[in-house]
Amino acid sequence: MFENYEKYLIFLNNKLGEFFERQKPYIKCHKGCAKCCKNAEFPYSRTEFKYLLSGFLTLDKEVQDKIENKIKETVNRKKEFKGDKFLYDCPFLIEDVCSVYEYRGIVCRAFGLIESVKNGNSKIPFCAFEGLNYSNVFDVEKKMITDEKFKASGIEQEPVSFNIGYNFLTDEAFENKFNFKFEEKKALIDWFINE
Ligand code: SF4
Ligand code: SF4
Secondary structure, three states: OOHHHHHHHHHHHHHHHHHHHHOHHHOOOOOOOOHHHOOEOOEEEHHHHHHHHHHHOOOOHHHHHHHHHHHHHHHHHHHHOOOOOOOEOOOOEEOOEEOOHHHOOHHHHHEOEEEEOHHHOEEOOHHHHHOOOOOOOEEOOOOEEOHHHHHHHOOOOOOOEEOOOHHHHOOHHHHHHHOOOOOOEEEOOHHHHHO
């Protein structure tokens, strides 16, 4: 059922693996660092969501129960939420570790690098502010990576941005290349509200 999507994931993992390797001196990601799994929206397509659920089904009943409770609690909070942008901790995060790591979505795989955005600009991962990725060349006051910091770091490899935006990584060009559809996209928690 997920054969073609999994082919795309292999392609994506290889690409992202290369990118992370090229930026290795700046990357502080490690198991147990889960700041990027919290306080966010987490866009997921239907295909990513179904794949995530297939991972959920491989988990022990005890872990499934914990996740289900977190989902219920988050759904209830979302239903009562009156603002524009509901941010929440991912319900699949258990004790700061992703319980469905091999089945995680695309946004989860790409996060942590510098993203190329419109007009030649770039988006630095928020965790640079917290002493994590790119913090060794990031000026917290100026909110940017500076030449001064880069020179002082003594690192040879320059910090560079990549075309890793969610819309690009879920573009129909990839659907056509790997012969599958992402289908509808929405915040992860909304899949539990409207399904
Ligand atoms: S991207 Fe940042 S917050 Fe996420 S695991 Fe890596 S270091 Fe931690
Ligand atoms: S699916 Fe896993 S990696 Fe993605 S946000 Fe949830 S806990 Fe984090």
